[in-house]
Amino acid sequence: MNVLVIGGGGREHAICWSLLKSPRIGKLYCAPGNAGIAQIAKCVDISATDIDNIVRFAEKNVDLVVVAPDNPLALGLVNELESAGIRAFGPRKEAAIIESSKVFAKELMTKYGIPTARYEVFTNSIEAKAYIRDKGTPAVIKADGLAFGKGVFVASNIGSADNAINLIMHEKKFGESGSRIIIEEFMTGPEVTVLAFTDGKTIVPMLSSQDYKRAYTGDLGANTGGMGAFCPSPYYSEEIADTCMEKIFRPTIDAMRIEGRMFKGVIYFGLMLTQQGPRVVEYNARFGDPETQPILSLLKTDLLDIFEAIVDERLDKIAIEWKYGSACCVVMASGGYPERFGKGYEITGLDQVPGDITVFHAGTARSEDSFVTNGGRVLGITATGNSLAIAAARAYVGVRFIDFYLAHYRSDIGHIIG
Numbered sequence: 001m002n003v004l005v006i007g008g009g010g011r012e013h014a015i016c017w018s019l020l021k022s023p024r025i026g027k028l029y030c031a032p033g034n035a036g037i038a039q040i041a042k043c044v045d046i047s048a049t050d051i052d053n054i055v056r057f058a059e060k061n062v063d064l065v066v067v068a069p070d071n072p073l074a075l076g077l078v079n080e081l082e083s084a085g086i087r088a089f090g091p092r093k094e095a096a097i098i099e100s101s102k103v104f105a106k107e108l109m110t111k112y113g114i115p116t117a118r119y120e121v122f123t124n125s126i127e128a129k130a131y132i133r134d135k136g137t138p139a140v141i142k143a144d145g146l147a148f149g150k151g152v153f154v155a156s157n158i159g160s161a162d163n164a165i166n167l168i169m170h171e172k173k174f175g176e177s178g179s180r181i182i183i184e185e186f187m188t189g190p191e192v193t194v195l196a197f198t199d200g201k202t203i204v205p206m207l208s209s210q211d212y213k214r215a216y217t218g219d220l221g222a223n224t225g226g227m228g229a230f231c232p233s234p235y236y237s238e239e240i241a242d243t244c245m246e247k248i249f250r251p252t253i254d255a256m257r258i259e260g261r262m263f264k265g266v267i268y269f270g271l272m273l274t275q276q277g278p279r280v281v282e283y284n285a286r287f288g289d290p291e292t293q294p295i296l297s298l299l300k301t302d303l304l305d306i307f308e309a310i311v312d313e314r315l316d317k318i319a320i321e322w323k324y325g326s327a328c329c330v331v332m333a334s335g336g337y338p339e340r341f342g343k344g345y346e347i348t349g350l351d352q353v354p355g356d357i358t359v360f361h362a363g364t365a366r367s368e369d370s371f372v373t374n375g376g377r378v379l380g381i382t383a384t385g386n387s388l389a390i391a392a393a394r395a396y397v398g399v400r401f402i403d404f405y406l407a408h409y410r411s412d413i414g415h416i417i418g
Contacts, residue, residue, distance in 0.1 A: 002026045002063050003026075003028055004062040004064070005031075005068060006031055007030070008037070009069070009362045010360040011069075011288070011292040012034075012037060013362070013380075014382075015287065018303040019303055021302070022303065029041060029044050030043050031043070031045075031054060034364050034374070048069050049071050049075060051077050059086060062086075065086060065088045066090065067090035071146060073093070073286060074285075076093035078090045090265040091286075094261045095256055095262060095264070097261070098252075098261075099146070102145075105280075108252075109252075109280060114247070114248055114251050115276075115277060115280065117279060118184065119185070121180060122181050123179065129165055132165075135183075137155050137161055138154060139186055143168045143181060146174075148174075152223060153167075153168075192208050193208065194236070196267050197315060198253055198266075199313040200257055200264045204315060205244075208235075209229050210230060211288065211290065212227045212229065215410075216410060217410045223338070224377075226291070228290060228380075228409075228413030229290045229291045229293070230392065231291070247278070248280060252267070266286055268282075268284030293360050293380045297384050298327050299322060300323055323384070324386070326391040329413070330380070330382075330409055331362070331378075332399060332407050335405070335406025335407070338376055342373075344373065346367070346405075357397065360379065360380040362377040363377055373404055381396075382398075
């Protein structure tokens with residue numbers, strides 16, 4: 001079977017890496033891909049949001065398209081592929097709105113009694129600032145639309161709240177995604193991510209995970225797309241898993257189907273384990289990045305089989321199995337990320353990383369005979385082990401072999417878990 005994966009980051013490298021294990025895989029393509037993905041798949045020079053050209057390429061070359069990033073899902077790439085008679089993995093546009101509009105997601109949870117933080121929606125900054133002054137801080141301020149994982153601000157005081165509102169609504173840091181904002185109550189407790197496979201009827205959670213959004217060690221600095229992740233989470237007990245299935249996972253999938261927005265693909269549940277029980281922090285409509293890297297490192301079942309079962313709405317007919325142990329991914333980023341950063345710096349040491357450690361490329365390119373940096377998050381160094389401590393230690397062994405100008409990474413991935 002010939003497969004095209006859409007996207008060009010570490011998540012897509014992990015998906016391609018996992019798909020290649022299938023004995024049924026034929027030609028594997030990735031659009032646009034990156035320098036690391038090019039080592040295992042044929043990269044196609046088409047942007048992930050170039051809907052027309054993706055459809056044209058797929059019609060001639062592949063049997064299945066896997067749409068991984070948020071933007072093409074929100075733009076309706078799956079809809080267009082299916083309209084052209086092409087099998088596609090991922091939610092249609094009307095279901096992907098669960099990520100592309102935080103207001104929609106909050107209203108869905110409110111309507112169907114799915115536990116989440118209390119909130120208000122604003123289109124006027126003056127009213128938003130007045131609300132903050134009335135309710136007080138800390139508070140969580142979110143842009144409504146897609147913002148590359150950076151549209152959430154935790155305001156500890158009135159000044160930082162005002163700055164966040166100005167940044168989103170007046171400076172338009174995230175464009176039209178900030179035309180509406182949500183102000184939420186500040187929740188406390190361990191954060192856990194659960195990705196789940198679903199065909200719109202059956203839902204099968206993957207291993208729980210925890211990711212690290214802040215840029216610097218000790219949970220300092222600005223929010224990023226993610227500086228590392230590990231799985232499974234020690235906080236996510238069987239009892240909590242049962243509660244989440246009963247009160248969050250199943251009700252969400254059922255609600256989307258009832259609303260005429262049947263969700264097929266991977267749904268991401270960002271959870272806060274509060275003293276009152278698990279609550280939803282956010283939904284995503286696809287694999288998370290970098291959570292995908294450690295999670296797929298522990299997947300035993302053929303990923304292509306899972307994707308096809310979801311497309312065909314027969315997920316209940318296959319068993320999804322996982323390897324014993326833990327996995328950890330440490331992101332190596334460009335200096336300055338998540339703000340301004342340079343590109344084109346040579347990456348050294350990749351050929352010296354031990355073979356039992358996997359280096360997933362996120363923002364890389366080729367320059368003559370060398371790999372060079374080509375993004376904010378450059379590499380995801382991923383390892384497995386019988387325990388989290390072993391997996392994290394192995395990942396950092398890999399990090400120590402690699403270098404590029406102004407490289408930075410957190411030194412506490414897997415070490416702090418609260």
